[in-house]
Amino acid sequence: MAVVNIRNVSVSYGDQQVLNSVSLTMESGKFIAVLGPSGCGKTTLLRVVAGFSEYSGSVEIDGKAYDAIPPHKRNIGIVFQDYALFPHRSVEENIAFGLRLRRISRADIEQKVTQLLDLLQLQALRSRYPSQLSGGQRQRVAIARALAVDPKVLLLDEPLSALDKKLREEMQVELRQLQQRVGITTMFVTHDQEEALALADKVVVMNKGNIGQVGTPSEVYARPRSRFVADFIGKSNVFEATLDKSEGDALVCKLAGGETVRIARSGEVRSGQEIHFFVRPEQLVLCKPESPAADGAKLAGIVRHVVYKGSNESIHIELAGSKMVEAQVVQSRGWNIGDAVVVGWNANDALILAE
Amino acid sequence: MGIGQRLGWPLLFLLPAAIVIGFFFFTMSIMVRISVAPNLGPAQIGDGFTSDNYIQFFGSTFYLGYLFRSLWLAAYCTLITAVLGYTLAYFIHRSGRRTRVLVGALLVIQFFTAYVIRTYAVMLVIGKTGILNRSLLGAGIIERPLALLFTETGVAIGMILVSLPFMVFPIVASLQSIPPNVEMAAASLGASNTRIFWTVIVPLTMPGIAAGIVVVYLFELTSYIVPGVLGGGYVDMIANLIYAKAMQSFDHPFAAAAAMVTLLVSGLTVYLLQKFFRLVTPRT
Ligand SMILES: Nc1ncnc2c1ncn2[C@@H]1O[C@H](COP(=O)(O)OP(=O)(O)O)[C@@H](O)[C@H]1O
Ligand SMILES: [Mg+2]
DSSP: OOOEEEEEEEEEETTEEEEEEEEEEEOTTOEEEEEOOTTSSHHHHHHHHHTOSOOEEEEEETTEEOTTSOGGGTOEEEEOTTOOOOTTSOHHHHHHHHHHTSSOOHHHHHHHHHHHHHHTTOGGGTTOOGGGSOHHHHHHHHHHHHHHTOOSEEEEESTTTTSOHHHHHHHHHHHHHHHHHHTOEEEEEESOHHHHHHHOSEEEEEETTEEEEEEOHHHHHHSOSSHHHHHHSSOOEEEEEEEEEEETTEEEEEETTSOEEEEEOOSOOOTTOEEEEEEOGGGOEEEOTTSOOOSSOOEEEEEEEEEEOSSOEEEEEEEGGGOEEEEEESSOOOOOTTOEEEEEOOGGGOEEOOO | OHHHHHHHHHHHHHHHHHHHHHHHHHHHHHHHHHHTSOBOSTTOBOSSOOSHHHHHHHTOHHHHHHHHHHHHHHHHHHHHHHHHHHHHHHHHHHSOHHHHHHHHHHHHHHHHSOHHHHHHHHHHHHSTTSHHHHHHHHTTSOSSOOOOTTSHHHHHHHHHHHHHHHHHHHHHHHHHTSOTTHHHHHHHTTOOHHHHIIIIIHHHTHHHHHHHHHHHHHHHHTOOHHHHHHHTTSSOOHHHHHHHHHHTSOOHHHHHHHHHHHHHHHHHHHHHHHHHHHHHSOOO
16 A cells, blocks of 8 residues: 655646646545546546656655656556557456566466456456457456556546446446455546545546645535536536625625625635635525525526426526526426526525635 | 349449459469460460470479579568568657658658659669768778679668568558557556567557568569569569560460469468468457
């Protein structure tokens, strides 16, 4: 098990800055998800750690600088997005590839390979070739191959993105259990926020080569620091407002249209300050115009769109000034398009965005 | 009638191919026939059957020498072409887009320039006052010009240069088909660049190497213009012998027999090469 310290790593291609002074610590044995939209530099970050990319800054593993160590001497396992199995080698030979490069006896190689075949339930496929495997099976082989050499760190580049939804969810559980059993420090790259939240001990949200926020899944979900994080992790309704005064545990502020709303109090704020705050769709409370509303707000709107999602419903509502918000309701009261509705929230569910 | 109508059109499209193949077998059968006909003097082909032409060919070290020289020359030239071709293909594959397009274009132009012109171009390079000798002399590497023209070395250089594109194109194609992350995966497992080259890249490009070697070997074995122009009569290969017999001595039966032998030897070589490459090409 190993601790990885990434310090001020920058990468540019030509005049395009792909990573912008990224710093990150991976604690020993932890599962870290790097989450960000396509093109934000996730793969580049993996390549830096593995030594495949030129960079400035430093990568340290267990206190030792790795910057001058070539990729083949780093002992870092990678599972690529396309798995990159050796097409001319059987499952068994793929897994044994790294072992054969080391001074290990035949018997020990055999034993290690069998152990990994068992761990990843690949026994029946041991003499198949990659072209004879399904996507999920290839992925298992890629993981087994990477784990075979007992790497210090395991890097996974969107390994589940090629699988269909059901298989993906099964593999998420398996991957997490596997990582815990092996206890290896793991960096998992994904653009799927649900996946990141479901799997990781720690989520790193990236945007355009910068790290937006680092925290546990519940931290980044419940307390996003920026509008980008709030939007990228789950959905959110962001409002602009001007602060008026504080009142007990709440802050009173005015929306652009003049409506007075109450939001959760946080940190140092001044009266007259322009702020952004957000409310998650599942925390918006919808009522009929005449019934009592939630304590935070009472905004009149009209239902414009209803999306049925099985266990819940998404209601899209137009507020004053054509602002659209989305509410997620579990048990539908039978909202129809065109209904007049009052949108509210509990003051402590409306949170200020720091940036 | 229904089936006839349904199959009629596609069959019509096959007609040109059928004509070409039919014509090939027709002329081949004439050649087979002539190769066992008695030679009754210049340009006179007898009616009977005889094995004299073949006996004459196999019974003479002079004639067999042409065959063996050609086999040997083609063999080592193919090997050198393969090494050079692989190096060039690897360079093309590795270099940036601009270099790749440029080198590729040069090869394609080379490829589509008339064979004879290319051969004369090689002559200008390796001649006594050619570019090669002038630069070597200029650099002080040699004191007297190298005699390359009208020697086996000259012919070999010519054959290699002229057949290089046949080797490079299929190898580049197979290099391009290697999944891009495979090399990185090998490195992450501890393989050095040399190791990756021999355990991953070479095996995965074996189909390209095989295609290149078979085509180039046949091409070089049956070379006619290159030894004709660059050998100047001193380094004749089997095709030159056949041509001289057919068009200068007008001994058509003997020429036909020599051609048949060459054809069979080529066929056998291709068969053996295919077998060999099937053995060394990893399954996928
Ligand atoms: N080899 C390269 N040359 C030039 N630009 C590159 C190269 N690799 C990646 N990029 C650019 O760097 C940015 C980040 O790429 P990447 O790390 O692959 O993003 P992600 O994995 O998050 O989708 C992209 O804009 C991409 O176009
Ligand atoms: Mg990527």
